[in-house]
Amino acid sequence: MPRARASRKRLDPARREAVRLLQRIETDQAYVNRLISAGLTDELEPEAGRRATEYVAGITRWRRWLDFLLAQAYRGRYDKMEPRLRYVLYLGLYELLFTDTPPYAALHEAVELARRLVRPQAGAVVNAVLRTLLRQRDFLPQPQTGDTAEDLAIRYSHPTWMVQHWLARYGPAETEALLRYNNERPWFGVRVRTDRIARHVVLHRLADRGVEAEPSPVLDDFIRVRRLGPILEDRLIEKGLLAVQDESAGLVVRLLDPHPEETIVDACAAPGGKTTYIATRMRDHGRVLAFDVHARRVELIRKAALQQGLTSIVAEAVDLREVPTRYPDLQADRVLLDVPCTGLGVLAKRADLRWHRQPEDLSELVQLQDELLEAAARLVRPGGVLVYSTCTIEPEENEERIRAFLARHPNFTVERADAWVPAAMVTAEGFFATWPPRDQMDGAFAARLRRTS
Template sequence: MTPAARLSASIELIDTIDTQRVPASKALKEWGTAHRYAGSGDRAAISGLVWDVLRRRASSAWIMDDDTPRARVLGMMKLERGMNVDAIDALCNGGRFAPAPLTDRERAALTSRILDEAPSHIAGDYPEWLDGYLAQVFGDDRVAEATAMASRAPLDLRVNTLKAKREKMLASLAHLGAQPTPWSPIGLRIELGADARNPGIHAEEDFIKGAIEVQDEGSQLAALLSAAKPGEQVIDLCAGAGGKTLALAAMMQGKGRLIATDHDKRQLAPIYERLSRAGVHNCDVRTPKGPDDTLADIHATADLVLIDAPCTGTGTWRRNPDAKWRMRPGALEVRLKDQVAVLDRAAALVKPGGRIVYITCSVLPPENGEQVRAFVARHPEFAVVPPSQTAAVLWDKAENFAAAALQSPEGWLMTPRRTGTDGFFVSILRR
């Protein structure tokens, strides 16, 4: 397919997503099935265009003064791809499979309109109802922060220290352009271009043998900040597919007791194979069975309870750009109730001197600092460990990390703009 044909396909797909109200991933998969002639390079390039349009949905429409699929694609080419009007015009030549030529109105918009006067939620590409929350945490920087949250994410990997060392994996994955992550001492990063194909990590020998796992650097840091130690009793209360469970197991070096559970047994399904591949032998996976409490035998004995809390996922927008446009205020209210329930459950599991590590992949204050303050008010036997006392696990990076991340009395906040990671909040509460 020509670049112009790929552009036409992206316009068609954006229209499908709009009119049929389907997730972008589903629309892209169905388009690929219906267009078998499109090669893997074509599909990757078209996917890149569609995701970039969703990243810049509001600002692209503003630039074009038009909210049609075509307008958003054209606006994105200027804002996200940095193309000038002549380069865009060359693609929209009206030829076979190419978009229709630019109109005078489109050309004028691409030439003259800028975002300087756009409202914050337009310039930052997020739903208007979230503006107050983002202003609360970021103030006048919210457009810059939200713009970074709309950027393309790299592919981050965590080296499984039960099986390998980072230096060896850097050499083994050099053909993919792997580099050390800036903060995590066990992370690798593969930068992806706008039209990059999936590097096929799951087919790499190192992945198959359990030496590496896909995990954003922010998620790695959240696990590291928990300071899990060999010999401790550790509970991963919202384990899901097991990403942080695996990280905790490596930190514990196979020594101690690790329990992984989740209220949704469907989320737990992949964890068994992942634990086996990673060489983890000290993890007890407890799958819910009916109304009985899977942790009924644990009574204030845990050294560490890690809560990877259910949340709105605002910190992962760069990986799930269409999710932010589907988000509604009611979703936040539901998540806040879920967080209260899981925090209160964790409180009964921790022994005196033990700790809860509360993590969200959100940047919204109600899910982060406000939730922590409310928990301490309900459970005065717990106190927040000041962030300045928790960064030592990052060794020589601690001082620079403290300068980059946002600190509050309740914990750390990482963001794409400040730390180059997904958005993560981490609070450590000691009993």
């Protein structure tokens, strides 16, 4: 009786899913964060889901550098390579260069993926290309185009226009520091509901699980962690004890300085991180009116408020520009306007955002930012406070917007940020501004304005 053929070993589910997600990102122009938040890795075991997410985020972040190296080692027209073969090569090379996967295992898995997901002969191509680069791993080829911006953009995997922009503004040393930071594994900020659980208790709990964490050096109710997975698995967020929030966002709320019994407007509020922190700082006494134009994202605000047991928050889906007309008598003690922006301060956490931004985005967003500022100003009572904030490092969206606003509104004045945030993060004009390589947090900006009449 003939022996049955041995069944083929199942492909590693994390790597297989990573290839599938990379294809979705390229063909659908999808965002990594949206694919992951949509639960596309939920069918995997937790460990495999985490690895698939890490692969996709890392490859997306380093895509341009990986393309450069693979083109050097591939014998043929790299620009004509079939997409799925390229995704497999991305994955294999990423594992060889950026993970602790043993080289033989990374090679074997990549070859198997190529054979099974592309075609049997593709395994030999993957084996040849990756072995060539493995031999060169300590002396990889470097871009030498003769153009500093182009070489830095390739080596640190950013769009060339972005690097040119930063070189002109910050110079070579600061630009390279920023590019390095954007590609490092970031710290994640986590806010602790210290009215419910002590910060040191959370840190001890994470240490017992082997999670790298430390107290925030600038906020007494925040910690920093290297991995969010264990916190999500521990369900501390669902219990309303913790909230994922960058320290820069927390500092913006500190600059707003909300007090109990006040009426506060949080404009462009979704997904609600700052909204819930405002309500917490007010001890949930008063009114927090949270507006956002996207109805589905307003549901995230309501969910966050419910999760954290906050009853002072009222969330509504409405364009801020319509609020002064819809509610002509609304006069808030404080208004927080966290405007839509290019997000160029959060590239360390948003691996793919660099590839979705274009130079013309700046001019389009500036007009919207001005319109939102005009609407927000109408909601501030005389003597009240308006805080304008962004998560970008671009002056066109930051200082220049405030200067233009003040020229139109002499009844508003700047209040220096020193009294509410660390002095090292306050500019000569009195604005709050973080620099990611220095502060180890997202790049952010905020201006505190007082309405005098």
